[in-house]
Amino acid sequence: MTVETGGVDKRRLFELLWGTPTGPRRGPRPTLTLAAIARAGITIADADGLEGLTMQRVAESLDVTKMALYRYVPGRAELVALMLEAAIGEPPAPPAGADWRGRLDDWTRQLFDRFRRHPWAQAATVGARLPGPNELAWVEAVVAALTGTGLTGAEQLDVAVLLVGHARNLAQHATPEGAPAGSREAAFGVLVRGREERFPALDAALRGIDPEATDAALDFGLARILDGIGALIAARAADPRSGGAARRGPGGRGE
Amino acid sequence: MTVETGGVDKRRLFELLWGTPTGPRRGPRPTLTLAAIARAGITIADADGLEGLTMQRVAESLDVTKMALYRYVPGRAELVALMLEAAIGEPPAPPAGADWRGRLDDWTRQLFDRFRRHPWAQAATVGARLPGPNELAWVEAVVAALTGTGLTGAEQLDVAVLLVGHARNLAQHATPEGAPAGSREAAFGVLVRGREERFPALDAALRGIDPEATDAALDFGLARILDGIGALIAARAADPRSGGAARRGPGGRGE
DNA sequence: TTCAAACTGTGTCCCTCGGATACAGAGTAC
DNA sequence: GTACTCTGTATCCGAGGGACACAGTTTGAA
Numbered sequence: 001m002t003v004e005t006g007g008v009d010k011r012r013l014f015e016l017l018w019g020t021p022t023g024p025r026r027g028p029r030p031t032l033t034l035a036a037i038a039r040a041g042i043t044i045a046d047a048d049g050l051e052g053l054t055m056q057r058v059a060e061s062l063d064v065t066k067m068a069l070y071r072y073v074p075g076r077a078e079l080v081a082l083m084l085e086a087a088i089g090e091p092p093a094p095p096a097g098a099d100w101r102g103r104l105d106d107w108t109r110q111l112f113d114r115f116r117r118h119p120w121a122q123a124a125t126v127g128a129r130l131p132g133p134n135e136l137a138w139v140e141a142v143v144a145a146l147t148g149t150g151l152t153g154a155e156q157l158d159v160a161v162l163l164v165g166h167a168r169n170l171a172q173h174a175t176p177e178g179a180p181a182g183s184r185e186a187a188f189g190v191l192v193r194g195r196e197e198r199f200p201a202l203d204a205a206l207r208g209i210d211p212e213a214t215d216a217a218l219d220f221g222l223a224r225i226l227d228g229i230g231a232l233i234a235a236r237a238a239d240p241r242s243g244g245a246a247r248r249g250p251g252g253r254g255e
Numbered sequence: 256m257t258v259e260t261g262g263v264d265k266r267r268l269f270e271l272l273w274g275t276p277t278g279p280r281r282g283p284r285p286t287l288t289l290a291a292i293a294r295a296g297i298t299i300a301d302a303d304g305l306e307g308l309t310m311q312r313v314a315e316s317l318d319v320t321k322m323a324l325y326r327y328v329p330g331r332a333e334l335v336a337l338m339l340e341a342a343i344g345e346p347p348a349p350p351a352g353a354d355w356r357g358r359l360d361d362w363t364r365q366l367f368d369r370f371r372r373h374p375w376a377q378a379a380t381v382g383a384r385l386p387g388p389n390e391l392a393w394v395e396a397v398v399a400a401l402t403g404t405g406l407t408g409a410e411q412l413d414v415a416v417l418l419v420g421h422a423r424n425l426a427q428h429a430t431p432e433g434a435p436a437g438s439r440e441a442a443f444g445v446l447v448r449g450r451e452e453r454f455p456a457l458d459a460a461l462r463g464i465d466p467e468a469t470d471a472a473l474d475f476g477l478a479r480i481l482d483g484i485g486a487l488i489a490a491r492a493a494d495p496r497s498g499g500a501a502r503r504g505p506g507g508r509g510e
Numbered sequence: 511t512t513c514a515a516a517c518t519g520t521g522t523c524c525c526t527c528g529g530a531t532a533c534a535g536a537g538t539a540c
Numbered sequence: 541g542t543a544c545t546c547t548g549t550a551t552c553c554g555a556g557g558g559a560c561a562c563a564g565t566t567t568g569a570a
Contacts, residue, residue, distance in 0.1 A: 018446070027546025028536040054527065067529085068548050076528065123381045126427065127374070136446055136454060144456035153460030154468065157439060158475040165424030165476075166417070172381065173416065184412060191273070191391060199391060201399035205408030213409065220413040221420075224483030231482050282517025283565040309556060322558085323519050331557065 009074040010130060013081055016073070017132040030071070032062060037072055038086040041079055045120040050080065053120075080124050085132035087118040091141040100233075101226050103145035108163045108222055111138065115171030122172050138164075150236035162225060170218045185209045264329040265385060268336055271328070272387040285326070287317060292327055293341040296334055300375040305335065308375075335379050340387035342373040346396040355488075356481050358400035363418045363477055366393065370426030377427050393419075405491035417480060425473040440464045 016034065040061045045053045055076060059066040073079045092110045094103045115121050131139075142160040143153075151159070189206055196203040235242040271289065295316045300308045310331060314321040328334045347365045349358045370376050386394075397415040398408075406414070444461055451458045490497040 153463030169420030208408030228479030
């Protein structure tokens with residue numbers, strides 16, 4: 001079980017994430033590094049999740065006392081933020097010669113991979129956060145890929161939100177090692193079996209699933225999203241003031 | 256700060272979520288109800304988040320001792336699961352006369368609303384979970400809406416995953432009370448300002464944003480997703496074995 | 511009618527974990 | 541060399557989840 005600190009020292013976290021590594025002058029030289037601490041935390045969280053991440057364990061793995069960590073990090077919450085920034089890392093260079101679609105496709109898969117390698121990153125990205133340089137660089141990559149496509153700035157950011165969400169969500173369903181074949185059938189099947197009258201459509205859908213087929217939810221969703229974006233870009237190219245984000249279904253209730 | 260119990264008693268949780276309310280015979284009649292406990296927990300979490308949810312506080316609000324709760328719930332993790340199931344509630348009836356698109360549009364907005372009303376639900380839906388009857392009913396609604404569209408069972412489930420993800424992710428960015436106008440500009444702007452050479456595309460995108468415009472990320476993403484699904488359905492109608500989920504961009508690396 | 515079994519709520523205790531604080535040693539600037 | 545400052549440490553505290561034994565209550569069986 002792990003404690004999830006509610007309060008985050010935003011001022012201090014901003015300095016940690018965005019500040020320049022100002023070397024202090026007086027006093028003994030620090031034995032640790034922010035990067036080393038984050039790395040140690042990542043190793044632990046990768047193995048045992050955020051619940052397994054305790055200041056004590058991080059300190060032990062660095063051969064220091066627990067309280068020594070507080071000389072570098074204000075608290076656990078900020079440590080997790082640093083870990084996230086380090087685990088996500090810099091965005092990859094866009095594939096050579098790729099158009100916007102190729103770039104976004106690759107981008108999403110790479111991000112998915114990062115999330116899958118660090119399952120705790122899921123939990124570390126809930127709620128309002130202060131993004132770090134790396135995180136912002138990922139967003140920059142999406143916007144850059146969409147520059148010149150006719151989408152507005154707001155829409156470009158919307159795409160980033162959409163793709164981040166997809167990558168993040170699918171990492172949740174996937175095991176750390178590849179996509180599980182027909183695991184959904186197993187998970188849902190147990191619940192639906194015996195309750196077919198309550199979940200008739202679900203039952204029918206599950207019956208149609210080939211347990212041998214690999215789970216392609218990432219591919220499927222990504223293809224749909226990119227198709228949708230492509231349609232908008234094409235429409236914009238034909239008529240610059242066409243179909244924005246206001247399209248709603250017949251049952252949509254305006255908010 | 257709150258403790259997030261790692262281990263969940265799956266066997267017991269299954270009974271709690273799916274079991275029939277078997278009335279025990281002997282002994283004093285219980286003063287509490289699972290539903291009442293969940294409701295109390297929801298009230299607290301709505302106000303102070305999951306960090307504010309402690310067994311002590313839940314017990315106090317019910318005028319019982321902390322340990323009395325353990326007669327009903329194995330632990331905190333299971334309580335959160337019950338709260339989630341209750342907070343999500345039953346899915347809404349599909350809008351009368353709506354096609355698949357109208358149904359899914361409405362469905363997503365309704366789910367978004369549930370998530371927005373209970374911000375903690377975000378954090379409560381990370382990682383592999385055992386879905387409750389309500390949660391499964393929501394999935395059933397999506398699959399039912401897509402029955403007869405030509406999508407395979409697996410694809411119908413993929414759509415459900417996609418839409419849940421979108422609703423969930425956007426609830427994270429939205430404030431509990433409506434969409435914040437141009438808040439993104441404020442959040443990102445501070446970080447980009449002064450670092451324009453590092454985030455040139457982002458800077459350009461932010462400059463193009465009207466701070467007065469309402470944040471339409473939910474609408475935008477939803478429209479793109481539904482457009483993409485519509486394109487697939489149309490293609491399937493024209494040629495039953497056309498474009499599945501395998502379409503990849505040039506940079507896509509097969510897994 | 512009696513009594514044992516089963517179940518409920520309580521009081522007490524323990525462990526883990528984040529964090530505050532005071533202190534001792536190390537290194538640097540004057 | 542000396543005063544200042546920064547680092548790591550030791551100790552302590554409170555919050556929180558959960559175990560456990562016990563007392564009271566209700567019901568079914570004798």
